[in-house]
Amino acid sequence: MSSGKIIIFSAPSGAGKTTIVRHLLGKDERLTFSVSATTRQPRPNEVDGKDYYFLSVSDFENKIKNEEFAEYEQVYEGLFYGTLKAEIERIWSLGKHVVLDVDVKGGISIKKIYKEKALAIFVMPPSVDCLLERLIGRNTETEESIKMRTEKAEYELSFENEFDVSVINDKLEKACAESENLINTFIGQ
Numbered sequence: 001m002s003s004g005k006i007i008i009f010s011a012p013s014g015a016g017k018t019t020i021v022r023h024l025l026g027k028d029e030r031l032t033f034s035v036s037a038t039t040r041q042p043r044p045n046e047v048d049g050k051d052y053y054f055l056s057v058s059d060f061e062n063k064i065k066n067e068e069f070a071e072y073e074q075v076y077e078g079l080f081y082g083t084l085k086a087e088i089e090r091i092w093s094l095g096k097h098v099v100l101d102v103d104v105k106g107g108i109s110i111k112k113i114y115k116e117k118a119l120a121i122f123v124m125p126p127s128v129d130c131l132l133e134r135l136i137g138r139n140t141e142t143e144e145s146i147k148m149r150t151e152k153a154e155y156e157l158s159f160e161n162e163f164d165v166s167v168i169n170d171k172l173e174k175a176c177a178e179s180e181n182l183i184n185t186f187i188g189q
Ligand SMILES: Nc1ncnc2c1ncn2[C@@H]1O[C@H](COP(=O)(O)OP(=O)(O)OP(=O)(O)O)[C@@H](O)[C@H]1O
Pocket: 011, 012, 013, 014, 015, 016, 017, 018, 019, 020, 134, 135, 137, 138, 169, 170, 171, 172, 173
């Protein structure tokens, strides 16, 4: 699909990008989620090939060596995440636009590669304290993982200006509606 686009959602952990992305995917059939590869362990409700491609470190390293990633990052100590070039091509070949849920550095890398084909959206939490509350409420992380994630938040927030646009995720409904409008303007109604 030569006119296929990429919509990037990035934010510190807990800001709500996955929640917004799920909402958008449920409403707009033109969009397809790009399943990332990761070396982190699956959460109890996560499905391989749907939420992530869960890989061993050596399989992930082989994919790096074979230049299979459009971008990858060690998002947290020892945990790698990456966007597969083949995943983007697969979605475009279906005639769909790609939606990415990636960390802030990954989002910036993808925007640099795909330029005007990509819309980079930064999901802004109302506060850093709110991230902590949301991650505790999500009930998926250990205390150590929550610490690692929130400690990185201030640093990640400092990259907001490198994105095309920010959406404040205070009220979820409003954030979803704003995201929908941005996407419709970007890819057309
Ligand atoms: N506007 C909101 N108000 C209150 N809670 C919210 C809001 N948006 C999302 N949440 C909740 O906050 C938690 C974190 O959201 P989510 O998992 O979407 O964040 P994330 O940015 O994808 O995090 P991660 O990077 O860790 O995957 C979830 O439990 C979600 O239901």
